[in-house]
Amino acid sequence: MPDKDFREILKKVNQFEISNNTDIIELINSLKETGFNAKRLALACEIYNEMINQSDCVKFFGLAGALVPAGMQKVIYDFIKEGYIDILVTTGANLTHDLAEALGFHHLQGDIQSEDVNDSYLHKEDINRIFDVFMPNKIYEGIEDFVSKLQIPDMQMSISSFLKFLGEQLPKNSCSILRICAEKKIPIFCPAFTDSGLAMQLGFHHQRLNLNHFADMLEMVNLAWDAKTAGICIVGGGVPKNFIMQSLQFCPNSAMYAIQITMDRPEQGGLSGAALREGISWGKINESAKYSTIISDATIALPLIYWFLKKKQKETKKGY
Amino acid sequence: MPDKDFREILKKVNQFEISNNTDIIELINSLKETGFNAKRLALACEIYNEMINQSDCVKFFGLAGALVPAGMQKVIYDFIKEGYIDILVTTGANLTHDLAEALGFHHLQGDIQSEDVNDSYLHKEDINRIFDVFMPNKIYEGIEDFVSKLQIPDMQMSISSFLKFLGEQLPKNSCSILRICAEKKIPIFCPAFTDSGLAMQLGFHHQRLNLNHFADMLEMVNLAWDAKTAGICIVGGGVPKNFIMQSLQFCPNSAMYAIQITMDRPEQGGLSGAALREGISWGKINESAKYSTIISDATIALPLIYWFLKKKQKETKKGY
Amino acid sequence: MPDKDFREILKKVNQFEISNNTDIIELINSLKETGFNAKRLALACEIYNEMINQSDCVKFFGLAGALVPAGMQKVIYDFIKEGYIDILVTTGANLTHDLAEALGFHHLQGDIQSEDVNDSYLHKEDINRIFDVFMPNKIYEGIEDFVSKLQIPDMQMSISSFLKFLGEQLPKNSCSILRICAEKKIPIFCPAFTDSGLAMQLGFHHQRLNLNHFADMLEMVNLAWDAKTAGICIVGGGVPKNFIMQSLQFCPNSAMYAIQITMDRPEQGGLSGAALREGISWGKINESAKYSTIISDATIALPLIYWFLKKKQKETKKGY
Amino acid sequence: MPDKDFREILKKVNQFEISNNTDIIELINSLKETGFNAKRLALACEIYNEMINQSDCVKFFGLAGALVPAGMQKVIYDFIKEGYIDILVTTGANLTHDLAEALGFHHLQGDIQSEDVNDSYLHKEDINRIFDVFMPNKIYEGIEDFVSKLQIPDMQMSISSFLKFLGEQLPKNSCSILRICAEKKIPIFCPAFTDSGLAMQLGFHHQRLNLNHFADMLEMVNLAWDAKTAGICIVGGGVPKNFIMQSLQFCPNSAMYAIQITMDRPEQGGLSGAALREGISWGKINESAKYSTIISDATIALPLIYWFLKKKQKETKKGY
Secondary structure, rough: OOHHHHHOOOOOOOOOOOOOOHHHHHHHHHHHHHHHHHHHHHHHHHHHHHHHHHHOOEEEEEEEEOOOOHHHHHHHHHHHHOOOOOOOEEEEHHHHHHHHHHOOOEEEEEEEEOOOOOOHHHHHHEEEOOEEEEEEHHHHHHHHHHHHHHOOOOOEEHHHEEEEEEHHHOOOOOOOOOHHHHHOOOOOOOOOOOOHHHHHHHHHOOOOHHHHHHHHHHHHHHHHHOOEEEEEEEEOOOOHHHHHHHHHHHHOOOOEEEEEEEOOOOOOOOOOOOOOOHHHHHOOOOEEEEEHHHHHOHHHHHHHHHHHHHHHHHHHHHOO | HHHHHHHHHHHHHOOOOOOOOOOOOHHHHHHOOOOHHHHHHHHHHHHHHHHHHHHEEEEEEEEOOOOOHHHHHHHHHHHHHHHHHHEEEEEEHHHHHHHHHHHOOOOOOOOOHHHHOOOOHHOOOOEEEEOOOOOOOOHHOOOHHHHHHOOOOOOOHHHHHHHHHHHHHOOHHHHHHHHHHHHHHHOOOOOOOOHHHHHHHHHHOOOOOOEEEEOOOOHHHHHHHHHHHHEEEEEEEHHHHHHHHHHHHHHOEEEEEEEEEEEEOOOOOOOOOOOHHHHHHHOOOEEEEEEEEOOOOHHHHHHHHHHHHHHHHHHHHHOO | OHHHHHHOOOOEEEOOOOOOOHEEEEEEHHHHOOOOOHHHHHHHHHHHHHHHHOOOOEEEEEEOOOOOOOOOHEEEEEEEEOOOEEEEEEEEHHHHHHHHHHHOOOOOOOOOOOHHHHHHHHHHHOOEOOOOEEOOOOHHHHHHHHHHOOOOOOOOHHHHHHHHHHHHHHOOOOOOOOHHHHOOOOOOOOOOOOOOOOHHHHHHOOOOOOOOHHHHHHHHHHHHHOOOOEEEEEEEEEHHHHHHHHHHHHHOEEEEEEEEEEOOOOOOOOOOOOOHHHHHHHOOEEEEEEEEEOOEEEEEHHHHHHHHHHHHHHHHOOOO | HHHHHHHHHHHEEEOOOOOOOOOOOHHHHOOOOOHHHHHHHHHHHHHHHHHHHHOOOOEEEEOOOOOOOOOOOOHHHHHHHHOOOEEEOOHHHHHHHHHHHHHHOOEEEEEOOOOOOHHHHHHHOOEEEEOOHHHHHEEHHHHHHHHHHHOOOOOOOOOOHHHHHHHHOOOOOOOOHHHHHHHHOOOEEOOOOOOOOOHHHHHHHHHOOOOEHHHHHHHHHHHHOOEEEEEEEEEHHHHHHHHHHHHOOOOOEEEEEEEEEOOOOOOOOOOOOOOOOOHOOOOOOOEEEEEEEOOOHHHHHHHHHHHHHHHHHHHHOOOO
């Protein structure tokens, strides 16, 4: 922060208002002139929009947290469909839940206090709980049935290649993340793949399977290296965040744009909550990068960001 | 939770989508069928709308946190103007910042990394920092000038009476919370009033001032007692939350509706983060109440709730 | 941060160990050379010890959160008894709970999952819940009985004078914070006093009571002004934090030592979670102050700090 | 919670005190009768001690977060050396940092405000920042040098076998987690191994490496299945938590003891912050299990737990 110029960059806080004509673009533009997480949300929207507008920007998207069970599958699907994601890094859990929905199974939600239901009761009823969302245990039977019949072409293929193969086997008319990524040739990386119910079923039924994790790791460094401009959006931290970050660390490139949506904080020193500016010291993020961390549940922030981007991009295409 | 009926109340999670025609009402209605804080936000919107629609519902609104500096003054002003708040309980800090804006002073905000600016530098420049919002120290001179000239009618009046008097002295064309409350005869309670810059200036210039805090405390119990239906919305916790809660505790009444927007959590045992259901044990919240806690920065959640309510109420009035 | 010297101040992280002879002093001294909150805890211990050793240091102690119900009454009592607190600022709730214990009533705790007990059941049983601690509602009757018989000497005395009077009425052999403060002439400030069950009972039974909050506010500024060296320890934030901070803001003095124990974070802009360094911009904390924020439940950090201080002070007195 | 018996299980909260003779065992025993996280810490100590005392209990330990950089390497080493851990699941990052320390490199820490140092400056100086801990980038050269010379016996061995091989190559007189696990035949699982600097260097220098992740996944289910009694201790959540939990989910067994130390919370629905009782619904945790979640930075809680266990176990062996 060049302190001498600081007074000059200060502007009036906008006591913003909602009018009859407020739309998502006006809301976000107004919030940009406020403070705290509202402002950071608005800055994140603006940064993401720039990432999309810059044609040589490769958009890395890290996704952790149980977002598919929480009803965010279609939003992520749309991020991919609209071209807002070039490389997806996620958890095995999200892929397991995505597969379940793609095969026609559903996660369940209840009334306002359903998170207080007794867990022993749920266990007897064969219902697994994810805070206030529920997953009937029999969904695993459906996944098992599907997985056991897979004709895996190569027991030593990379995980990303396997996930592409998997996506191609899924019904066309679903909102599956696996399916749309396969269609649009968006690679999915999943470094902790064996930490998932999907991998468990694969392991039980395909005993010789040894998907190559190292191939993905090296491929990811190449992708980071080759990106003319690198932009990253991190949802929830975890392994997806670190995997994207280390790829930028171990190549000469660094991110010019960075967005982070998380409830984790920096003080306990874990990577999930680490401030984005800390990434500058590691060479993961460029010192002239634009970045914004939003402390928010992704189920609130992600739909708003998508809503903004979709409307904004439509306007851009129309030549506004 | 009557476990036997639990399976019956479970519904499919909605993998919701943003379409070209999405508006705030559709967004919130769709999020209601998802999970985590997105669902809780939607439930809070629905509960608040019910509170407004039920004509005998007295809407208690507790407001803590530096929301005026963060650009939320106009949103709160509009909550009051539209009749969404019947009784306001807030902090001296918010009133101090509201007065500053009403007198024509402004809070300032800077570019994306302004929260990292050096605090010693700011001190030399006479700029006070509130995370990423800035308040020039000379604003206090403006407040002092105004406060020193006040002709306070009664040195022992209640704080709420004093705040009404104060609001009446403010310019008509401002978005002042103090002004609109005075105009609409919405009482403002501020139990920790002397914990503020405004009270400090009052104390310096009106040495015999002894505003009656006990009168407010008892008046507040009466208001809680007389409410045919009590509904509460708590932003940020703190003294405003407890003051509303204790009024319901010390009368036979209890809240039928309760909303809470906070980043605090229950595990360390403080009241700010206490779960709303805990209020049932105290008789503050009715055991058949509808309630929802949103873990979110209020600068994100509050504008969305207001946006929803305003559009929904407009539709309701049109007879949709 | 003078960057040029930065490499020189860096030292090896201590991979610390617990030996057969580890005591609390060795533990804290070792943790000082680690990282994250362990290090911050150790720094806070060291800073507090310096505050005690510096004879002209006035130690302001802000206490928010339900610490008396959680079994921390005796620790705070000992802080006062040992002379580690010169001025106490706290919430009405803590004083209400302190009074209850002083009158022979008790808070209750249960087995490992007692926080999950049904709140409607508790309400029927007249038991109030504070997360995993319970307060039988009949305690209020005991408080009421005591309060109704009080012969308050002056209906317009300051709150701190009233609290001194109150402490003098309490049994000598209790661990009451009110009692020990009265005995040791440690002033207690409680800016949000009417936000408490104790004030409620006072208001019901002494209708003409109008304790002077403004007198306390001004007295507190004088105490801050007169402190040769000011040191502050903030537990939990809230009104006690702000009240201490504003006293330093509205006088030429500023804190040379500052400790903060909280679970609140800076990003949502509330004062409770504000970084201590932010206080430098306001002139509340000196730019050359030593300070440390510990992100921790106070029920864990406070006993450890007291344990360290007591043993360290004993050694100091022995001339180690 | 059998409500009828609830009143009977309630006991007085202990207003605990520190005396001249307080030791860690007395401290923890006293805190057990308090509330909030102090009580939960004490319960966790007691539960872990029971796990150790029960000879057929297999103790699964999940470790996430940058604990080695923060000076916790020796504590974890001692947990293993003393026999308090039977199966370790951790992150690649912790193993990378452990290897660095084992090879004679060191993490660095600075003075009280070192977390505010400018990240661009650090980048120029080739120093990587982990909140307030620093890692000179040249450490990677040391790791690379070591890794490049490794004579890996089998390119398709499981990760746990490879980590055992790796530990055997390390100097005997270090406090390395890898070394002590190899010596004591404690398996280390690392499901997200390729998400680490260590794996990156391995991949660069051993291009045909394809360590078998699936073998570990299946082996882990067998270990969970075979455990007469399963006990788990989760530090920090993440992949290690889920990997332990899924092993218990996919076998008939479930944990009889469970401890969790984390700063994550349940409301956003991620597994890291999920309540332990939620694990009951999945069959991961037994409905009659003893469990305790401590909301605390592990750098504070873990040393205290170890200190308690070591002293308690010494007493037990002496026949107290």
